[in-house]
Amino acid sequence: MLNEFSRTELLIGKEALEKLKKSRVAVFGIGGVGSFVVEGLARSGVENFLLVDDDVVCLTNINRQLHASRKTIGKPKVEVMRQRVLDINPKANVDIVQDFYLPETAESMLQGDIDYIVDAIDTVTGKIDLVMKANQRNIPIISAMGAGNKLDPTRFEVADIFKTSVCPLAKVMRKELKNRGIKKLKVVYSKEPPLKPMESGDDCATGCVCPEESSKKCTSKRQIPGSVSFVPSVAGLIMAGEVVKDIIGKDNKNV
Template sequence: MLHEFSRTELLIGAEGLKKLAQSKVAIFGIGGVGTFVAEGLVRSGVGKFVLVDDDCICLTNINRQLHATRKTVGKSKVEVMRSRILEINPKAEVTVFQEFYMPDNAAGLLADDYSYIVDAIDTVTGKLDLVMQAKSRSIPVISSMGAGNKLDPTRFEVADIFNTSVCPLAKVMRQELRKRGVTSLKVVYSKEEPLTPLATENSSCSAGCVCPQGTTRKCTTRRQIPGSIAFVPSVAGLIIAGEVVKDIVFSKM
């Protein structure tokens, strides 16, 4: 009998679908990249999700984040994404944490039963700790490098962090992971040189912050707000989703 994943089954078989349905994927960062990771995974048949993000949807998220619409501005990102996942697959299990991942709260956000961890967060401290936690628990992890200030989605590549170039965030991650004795990390990164944001009085978050009520980390407290566009972080997120699916289905994990 045909079902919602019949077309996927033609590619990966019934056993592959079963592996995905039994998998629990934790996505840290439910923004421009993370929402498309979740979308790609639920539409591929992943059955269990953990979503971690402290943010509420902002008007400025509408240009690139899947869950952002006029109706969802001001709502919790993880709650809106949970609702979307369940609309696609009502049988999915979705656990959400409206928290900002950092080393001091890692214990409450991590579990040994995660099949895969996706790092789509935007702070180096959080990214490094999340990678180290995944490595210590022997949980497969993939990390998103910089998707801001980019215009060319065709420049993304999947690589080991130590084979990356151009991306400023990847450079910092390489240096810091080497200090910590990490020898490999799968990442998605872009070889496109970052553009310089064309900030004006009308486009600057510092001058005209519209963060919704309840936002814990307002844009005015951040060092720099990168430019972004719909077709760049979305592509990075779907590439990551593809890597997670292929690893779960075809690799001996």
């Protein structure tokens, strides 16, 4: 009988599709990269999610974040993304946590069985701690490196963190993870040298358009990165593909 995942089943088979349905994936960071990770997984047949992000949709998210539109401005990203997943698959189970990932909040977030962790958060401290927690629990994890200040989506690669180059965030992560004894980490990163954002007449310090409900402000960043629709989205979909392949790979002849 035809269903919403019939075309996927033609590629990976019924058993692999069932495996995806039963898997629970935790996605940390539901922004430009993370929103497309969730979308790719939901449309691949994953039915169980944990979505973690403290932020609400801002006007400036519209250029690149899947859940951002005029109708969703001011709404929590995790709530908007949960509804989007349920619109795709009403049978999905989507747990959400609207909070900022920190070492001290990790234990309360990493609840229940988790088959795969996706790191799409911005802060180095949070990324390192999440990798450490995944390593301690023996949970597979994939981490997004820098997608801001990039224009060429064809430069993304999947690699072990210790085989990366060019990306400034990957450089910091390599050093910090090595110091903590981490031997490997699958990442998606770009070999495109980051561009320097152009100066504009807009000043977030005096003309912020972020919703009042937002717990974070772009003014807290030393430099606001530039972004476009077709770069973080590609990184997110690559990550979704890696998660799917890792979950079903050992048992699927087409992967």
